[in-house]
Amino acid sequence: MNNKNPKEIEFICTLCKTKEKIPTYIVEMLDNSDQFNVDLNTPPRFNCEKCPGKMVPVFYIGVNGIVYKYNEK
Ligand SMILES: [Zn+2]
Numbered sequence: 001m002n003n004k005n006p007k008e009i010e011f012i013c014t015l016c017k018t019k020e021k022i023p024t025y026i027v028e029m030l031d032n033s034d035q036f037n038v039d040l041n042t043p044p045r046f047n048c049e050k051c052p053g054k055m056v057p058v059f060y061i062g063v064n065g066i067v068y069k070y071n072e073k
Contacts (some may be wrong), residue, residue: 005027005028008021008026009022009024009058009059010057011046011055011057012055012056012058012070013051013053013054013055013068014053014054014055015048015052015053016051016053018048018055019067020055021039021047022046028063031064043057043062043068044062056068056070
């Protein structure tokens with residue numbers, strides 16, 4: 001189901017718009033460890049290194065088969 005992700009997932013900071021690529025296996029590990037905290041609408045997130053914002057995936061197929069897409073407003 002989740003074999004359509006590239007090797008790296010592009011993340012974008014919702015605050016400063018910095019982009020960073022994170023290896024897919026790390027994102028999936030985080031995604032898996034998130035399962036207890038069952039808000040399926042929330043994609044795996046990382047803290048931005050450049051500001052207090054959060055980085056979210058631009059496009060990522062989650063381990064539950066959910067597709068997360070970042071839509072810039
Ligand atoms: Zn940022």
